[in-house]
Amino acid sequence: MARALLLLAFLLAAAMPAAAQDAFLDALPGLAGGFAAQAEAVERLGASGDPRALPVLRALSEGRLLKRDTAIILNNADAATGQPADAAGAETVRINNRVRSALRGALGRLQLVSANPDERLAAAESVFRSRSAENIPGLEAAIARESVPRVRERQELALAASRLVAPEAAVKRQGIAILGGASSEDARALLLEARNTNPDLLPEIDAAVASIDARLTFKRAAETLFQGLSLGSVLLLAALGLAITFGVMGVINMAHGEFVMLGAYTTFVVQEACRGTPWLLPWSLPLSVPAAFLVAGLAGAALERGLIRHLYGRPLETLLMTFGVGMILQQAVRLAFGAQNREVISPAWMQGTLSLPGGILITQNRLWVIVFALLVLLLAIAAIRLTRFGLEMRAVVQNRRIAATMGIRTGRVDALTFAFGSGIAGMAGVALSQIDNVSPNLGTGYIIDSFMVVVFGGVGSLVGTLVGSMGLGVLNKVIEPWAGAVLAKVAVLVIIMLFIQRRPRGLFALKGRAADA
Amino acid sequence: MTLSLTRRAALAGLGGALAMPAVRPSFAQGAPIKVGVLHSLSGTMAISETALRDTVLMMIDWANAQGGVLGRKLEPVVVDPASNWPLFAEKARELLAVSKVDVTFGCWTSVSRKSVLPVFEELNGLLFYPVQYEGEEQSKNVFYTGAAPNQQAIPATEYLMGKDGGEARRIVLLGTDYVYPRTTNRILRAYLNSKGITDADIMEEYTPFGHSDWQGIVSRVKRFAGEGKRTAIVSTINGDANVPFYRELGNQGIKAEDIPCVAFSVGEEELAGIDTKPLVGHLAAWNYFMSMPGKPNDDFKAMWRAYIKNDKRVTNDPMEATYTGFRMWMQAVAKAGTTAVDPVRAAMYGQKVMAPCGYEEEMRPNHHLTKPVVIGEIQENGQFNVVHKTPNAIAAENWSPFIPENASRRG
Numbered sequence: 001m002a003r004a005l006l007l008l009a010f011l012l013a014a015a016m017p018a019a020a021q022d023a024f025l026d027a028l029p030g031l032a033g034g035f036a037a038q039a040e041a042v043e044r045l046g047a048s049g050d051p052r053a054l055p056v057l058r059a060l061s062e063g064r065l066l067k068r069d070t071a072i073i074l075n076n077a078d079a080a081t082g083q084p085a086d087a088a089g090a091e092t093v094r095i096n097n098r099v100r101s102a103l104r105g106a107l108g109r110l111q112l113v114s115a116n117p118d119e120r121l122a123a124a125e126s127v128f129r130s131r132s133a134e135n136i137p138g139l140e141a142a143i144a145r146e147s148v149p150r151v152r153e154r155q156e157l158a159l160a161a162s163r164l165v166a167p168e169a170a171v172k173r174q175g176i177a178i179l180g181g182a183s184s185e186d187a188r189a190l191l192l193e194a195r196n197t198n199p200d201l202l203p204e205i206d207a208a209v210a211s212i213d214a215r216l217t218f219k220r221a222a223e224t225l226f227q228g229l230s231l232g233s234v235l236l237l238a239a240l241g242l243a244i245t246f247g248v249m250g251v252i253n254m255a256h257g258e259f260v261m262l263g264a265y266t267t268f269v270v271q272e273a274c275r276g277t278p279w280l281l282p283w284s285l286p287l288s289v290p291a292a293f294l295v296a297g298l299a300g301a302a303l304e305r306g307l308i309r310h311l312y313g314r315p316l317e318t319l320l321m322t323f324g325v326g327m328i329l330q331q332a333v334r335l336a337f338g339a340q341n342r343e344v345i346s347p348a349w350m351q352g353t354l355s356l357p358g359g360i361l362i363t364q365n366r367l368w369v370i371v372f373a374l375l376v377l378l379l380a381i382a383a384i385r386l387t388r389f390g391l392e393m394r395a396v397v398q399n400r401r402i403a404a405t406m407g408i409r410t411g412r413v414d415a416l417t418f419a420f421g422s423g424i425a426g427m428a429g430v431a432l433s434q435i436d437n438v439s440p441n442l443g444t445g446y447i448i449d450s451f452m453v454v455v456f457g458g459v460g461s462l463v464g465t466l467v468g469s470m471g472l473g474v475l476n477k478v479i480e481p482w483a484g485a486v487l488a489k490v491a492v493l494v495i496i497m498l499f500i501q502r503r504p505r506g507l508f509a510l511k512g513r514a515a516d517a
Numbered sequence: 518m519t520l521s522l523t524r525r526a527a528l529a530g531l532g533g534a535l536a537m538p539a540v541r542p543s544f545a546q547g548a549p550i551k552v553g554v555l556h557s558l559s560g561t562m563a564i565s566e567t568a569l570r571d572t573v574l575m576m577i578d579w580a581n582a583q584g585g586v587l588g589r590k591l592e593p594v595v596v597d598p599a600s601n602w603p604l605f606a607e608k609a610r611e612l613l614a615v616s617k618v619d620v621t622f623g624c625w626t627s628v629s630r631k632s633v634l635p636v637f638e639e640l641n642g643l644l645f646y647p648v649q650y651e652g653e654e655q656s657k658n659v660f661y662t663g664a665a666p667n668q669q670a671i672p673a674t675e676y677l678m679g680k681d682g683g684e685a686r687r688i689v690l691l692g693t694d695y696v697y698p699r700t701t702n703r704i705l706r707a708y709l710n711s712k713g714i715t716d717a718d719i720m721e722e723y724t725p726f727g728h729s730d731w732q733g734i735v736s737r738v739k740r741f742a743g744e745g746k747r748t749a750i751v752s753t754i755n756g757d758a759n760v761p762f763y764r765e766l767g768n769q770g771i772k773a774e775d776i777p778c779v780a781f782s783v784g785e786e787e788l789a790g791i792d793t794k795p796l797v798g799h800l801a802a803w804n805y806f807m808s809m810p811g812k813p814n815d816d817f818k819a820m821w822r823a824y825i826k827n828d829k830r831v832t833n834d835p836m837e838a839t840y841t842g843f844r845m846w847m848q849a850v851a852k853a854g855t856t857a858v859d860p861v862r863a864a865m866y867g868q869k870v871m872a873p874c875g876y877e878e879e880m881r882p883n884h885h886l887t888k889p890v891v892i893g894e895i896q897e898n899g900q901f902n903v904v905h906k907t908p909n910a911i912a913a914e915n916w917s918p919f920i921p922e923n924a925s926r927r928g
Contacts, residue, residue, distance in 0.1 A: 036680075063896075094902050096681060096894055096902075096904040097682070097773050097798045097904075098680065100798055101683070129775070185739065189742070189743035189744065191745070193746070195745060224733075227732045234730070334559055339558050339559040339560075339563040340563060341563075341564055345792070352770070353770055363732060363765070363769060366732060437727070437729070439561075441560060445727060481733070481737060484722055485728060485733075485734065486694050486724065486725055489725075
């Protein structure tokens with residue numbers, strides 16, 4: 001009898017872990033099935049809590065899991081038995097969005113207790129999105145142990161989201177209260193979703209949504225402002241060179257956009273040249289800035305010395321001639337590089353989103369373009385105000401003959417000024433290669449906008465160009481939500497036309513004798 | 518042989534050279550068949566259309582290696598309409614009236630097709646149009662070898678609303694501002710309404726060709742998705758505007774699990790210039806993907822790689838449609854015994870070709886092909902993983918039942 005009891009106890013003890021293992025083994029073959037079977041298997045693996053499930057699911061999400069018939073192969077071993085298995089001839093297990101979203105929930109669940117805080121944060125994020133009442137105990141245990149505040153904050157939100165789908169109304173109320181204190185669009189979306197299924201909790205949910213909305217208004221305004229400044233910075237970059245060649249020198253240069261395009265292609269060439277030396281590749285973008293300045297600047301100097309100087313004082317001929325030069329440049333680039341767009345890669349530090357306090361999200365590449373545009377503006381102002389070249393340039397613009405009598409070689413100053421403006425256009429091309437397509441027609445898209453900004457801001461004023469471009473950028477983004485992208489552009493053009501009627505000299509009109517020259 | 522020659526000489530006379538003396542038969546005997554290629558090789562659509570020019574040239578090489586058609590050599594006449602819609606009409610007229618081509622393969626955007634349509638009808642030319650489009654058209658001078666809405670747009674939207682597609686109940690319709698996206702979205706809106714999705718749950722936005730500043734639109738999509746219902750994007754964005762669009766989706770962290778985006782004009786060729794890692798799981802609906810298994814596709818890919826001499830170049834759906842259309846045209850010319858437009862047209866109906874997608878496609882009298890619907894998810898390597906396909910090739914409904922004015926047109 002005692003022996004029988006002992007045997008029973010032994011059997012029970014053996015059966016306990018066996019049951020847990022069986023859940024893993026039972027679910028595993030499902031991964032080799034159709035998408036619906038895969039999704040179910042993933043959920044069961046996530047719920048099993050088995051330590052062997054994590055590497056399998058991770059491999060599945062990264063496309064490293066192989067299958068032969070119903071056998072699942074991971075790292076050259078059969079995932080069920082651990083026996084070595086030949087990967088040759090096995091096919092990759094493919095998944096779809098349905099499996100992927102089940103996978104996110106399951107991985108999140110298994111990684112809530114990971115040793116790595118970044119993984120725990122990602123896990124909390126996944127559990128928040130996949131929300132299920134079954135996660136509540138796991139999350140509560142994880143929060144009790146959590147020491148990193150930012151992870152704990154995210155876990156509490158995930159817990160609230162999971163409570164929202166719990167069966168008991170009291171638990172749901174707890175969830176609603178915490179979500180109402182968050183200021184994220186995601187929390188708001190969850191509440192609105194719950195609104196459809198919980199008619200009895202309407203007052204609580206509506207109050208929570210209203211409190212989120214109050215905070216979101218500011219956030220949305222801040223994001224619109226950022227988008228406006230970002231568009232403005234693109235306009236500023238494109239127009240800055242023109243503000244010098246057209247604004248200061250009075251040359252209507254229709255090939256200005258092509259100098260921008262040359263800068264973008266220089267970025268591409270520098271990148272390709274850096275490919276040979278891998279450690280240099282991440283720095284190809286900063287290296288492109290001086291290179292693009294030189295290439296576009298030299299092209300500008302050649303254009304000024306070769307053609308434009310013969311046409312000073314004849315704006316119509318200059319316009320037609322530079323238009324032709326622009327077409328020649330476009331076609332030359334098309335012949336040299338092909339009509340297809342060229343890909344300029346974004347370095348890692350320019351990808352992704354930056355999250356500011358208050359939940360304001362800004363994209364990195366746009367942020368860098370704003371910073372770059374302001375740097376270029378400062379550089380241009382410094383060059384004009386502080387250098388000998390800038391002094392001579394201003395002297396020639398104010399009174400060419402007196403400047404010449406003072407010993408300034410006006411022809412050389414003209415060439416340098418035009419090269420400087422063109423070089424700035426080239427630097428703009430480096431930035432635009434990050435947000436637009438590098439194609440031979442890159443420049444044509446910006447030439448109209450550039451003239452618009454310079455005329456609106458006030459011809460000859462760099463500050464006017466800054467205010468003009470930022471103003472137009474923000475105006476465009478404010479109109480866009482209700483008019484659409486196409487109409488917003490039309491509306492901005494109409495507003496500028498009306499404005500120029502009232503103030504023909506633009507925002508910052510030059511005063512005094514220089515204005516009449 | 519003599520019969521076909523006299524017929525050809527007579528036709529050449531009718532074809533516009535009335536004032537000139539009749540073409541000497543000795544010249545006509547060896548005269549090659551001229552194949553016009555009307556694809557943009559520059560401008561915003563070059564990203565998509567350049568590969569189609571290469572496909573036609575490949576097919577011409579292939580046909581010539583087999584001894585040509587009707588014992589005559591094929592000769593390409595390539596022009597570049599430069600993504601400029603009025604220029605398409607001028608170049609089409611040049612092909613038909615000056616170069617006197619026997620057949621033309623060309624156009625991608627619907628606006629370019631609409632621009633050349635009157636020219637082909639006036640001069641009785643023959644155009645093979647290889648791209649999926651909005652339907653609502655049937656010209657006796659055009660054979661449409663791409664998909665009509667019921668062979669692409671509607672099944673794809675249906676997929677998004679099904680269990681595998683994420684059960685979307687709120688749809689964002691994003692498109693480039695021209696006739697194809699606007700008509701397709703009109704059909705889709707009527708379709709969605711018929712499925713119980715109200716206008717409040719549909720967001721529709723258009724952008725110009727070559728649009729690059731997507732941040733406002735993408736964040737509005739995010740906001741629209743945050744109203745408590747599963748949301749999906751249906752994209753009819755065309756040309757290189759897709760590159761900054763997908764880059765913005767990636768930068769703003771929109772994952773396919775949250776807001777899947779299905780595109781109708783993005784294939785392997787367009788993805789070749791994008792980092793696809795952040796885009797895994799976003800979808801495209803076509804009738805062919807390069808990743809489809811089977812011998813017809815393996816042969817097609819081998820043919821393309823041998824021609825282009827670059828293992829990295831990809832194949833895509835409009836290239837497949839060009840291939841299928843070209844083969845059908847060759848069969849029809851062989852059957853008609855002439856390249857004259859009217860007999861070839863009659864011979865086209867009922868032509869069948871085993872297409873690289875692995876299905877036998879048939880040209881119906883409505884000038885459209887039967888095609889399978891295939892939906893794929895973007896993968897890290899820039900290829901598509903097929904997640905759904907129809908068991909059979911289905912017939913095109915070029916006059917959509919979701920547009921009320923079509924009631925009288927549909928038989």
